[in-house]
Amino acid sequence: MPKTADIVVVGGGINGCSTAYHLARRGARNIVLIEKGHVASGPTGRSSGIVRQHYTNPTLAAMARDSVRVFERFADEVGGDAGFVQCGVVFLSGADSARVLAETVEMHRRMGIRESVLSADDLKAMEPQLVTEGVASGAYDPDGGYADPALAANSFADAAKRLGVAIVKRTTVTALRMEQGRIAGVVTDKEEIASPIVVNVAGPWGARLAAIAGVEIPLTVTRHPVVVMQRPRTWRTRTPVWADLVGGSYFKPDGDTGIMVGSVQNDHRSVDADAYVETATHDEIAAASSAIVRRFPIMEDGTASKGWAGLYDVTPDSQPVIDRIEQVPGFFCAVGFSGHGFKISPAVGRIVSDLVLDGECRHYDIAVFRHDRFKTGDLHQSGYAYSIVG
Ligand SMILES: Cc1cc2nc3c(=O)[nH]c(=O)nc-3n(C[C@H](O)[C@H](O)[C@H](O)COP(=O)(O)OP(=O)(O)OC[C@H]3O[C@@H](n4cnc5c(N)ncnc54)[C@H](O)[C@@H]3O)c2cc1C
Structure with a gap:
């Protein structure tokens, strides 16, 4: 040393x-x-490694935009691999936040982020397995996706x-x-x-x-569980990352057959970073399964395959x-x-x-x-x- x-x-x-x-x-x-x-x-x-550009704050959006460009060309820019899968990202919003979503998309377009507002019908056409209950509109970012952290x-x-x-x-x-x-x-x-x-x-x-x-x-150090499920054979088509601001969950493709479920909500309870429950509990797996079945009923035939919990370092x-x-x-x-x-x-x-x-x-x-x-x-x-x- x-x-x-x-x-x-x-x-x-x-x-x-x-x-x-x-x-x-x-x-x-x-x-x-x-x-x-x-x-x-x-x-x-x-x-979970989700790479999205949808931020309401312009600095964060610009950072996300520039970072996507690095992930896209990682081998040339940095060297090696980041495992980036450019499957796109969709934000689903209810009527209460549809205006914010539309304004955010407008701001993004001015700064060179390719993003568009989709209606509930457009979203259903994009992913026939999606249930659009409570969804007023969505923001589609074709350049986002996920990487391997x-x-x-x-x-x-x-x-x-x-x-x-x-x-x-x-x-x-x-x-x-x-x-x-x-x-x-x-x-x-x-x-x-x-x-x-x-x-x-x-x-x-x-x-x-x-x-x-x-x-x-x-x-505040908090715990964030995620659950990976296997999609049934009847749903193996390519799907983007879904951030569901109506239901409070996100769904991220995991390879060709899996889908990861996590929450967009913060659990504010503080945990000990050196001694916390590192696995997803039975209740958390059940909650993840219910959340995805509500949005994608075809997942009734899916199976939970693994889960774990990591830490967030959360500021006020x-x-x-x-x-x-x-x-x-x-x-x-x-x-x-x-x-x-x-x-x-x-x-x-x-x-x-x-x-x-x-x-x-x-x-x-x-x-x-x-x-x-x-x-x-x-x-x-x-x-x-x-x-x-x-
Ligand atoms: C389950 C989960 C899902 C997530 N999903 C997403 C997502 O989809 N998209 C996204 O953008 N972000 C996501 N995040 C957040 C993102 O992963 C983190 O914000 C990011 O990885 C933090 O990286 P970091 O380098 O800042 O810190 P860390 O990954 O926390 O690294 C800090 C390192 O410092 C080391 N260290 C600490 N103290 C010392 C010391 N005294 N001496 C030596 N070494 C020390 C630790 O061992 C650790 O390796 C997620 C996080 C979790 C837990």
């Missing part, structure tokens, strides 16, 4: 790996990424390694070294690394790490903190992705590398991610009832 570094990145999830890669790609050297397990061993490895994170890590980044696994950062009020390095369970810059991309453990530097980040407005921490020079945070941090990870790496190397981000207006918003009360308001939709 190196004894000194110019930049230490803590966390080998998708955003830590993307950050290390983007820093190295921009020419930074002596970068060390430290991961307490293996790459993607945290929430990234349990993620563990594969994508490992590909970012491999690309970073090729550019000279040292990836140190099975090593935990236990403390931060401070000198005269600024970051001077990290202490790990093995050795210390002196470094003038530390980037905290530690996901659900990010608030704990920040607290060592005296920085408060209001994160469901948006991450991506910022240079003013009170501790040399300390940067990109945490609190609140259950939607996979799809925007290519843009996140770009933003953090700009912040570290230029002191500001020139590509996006990142005010929505400021750390001090929790003090000023300037929190993001989603256009939808589900804040995760952004």
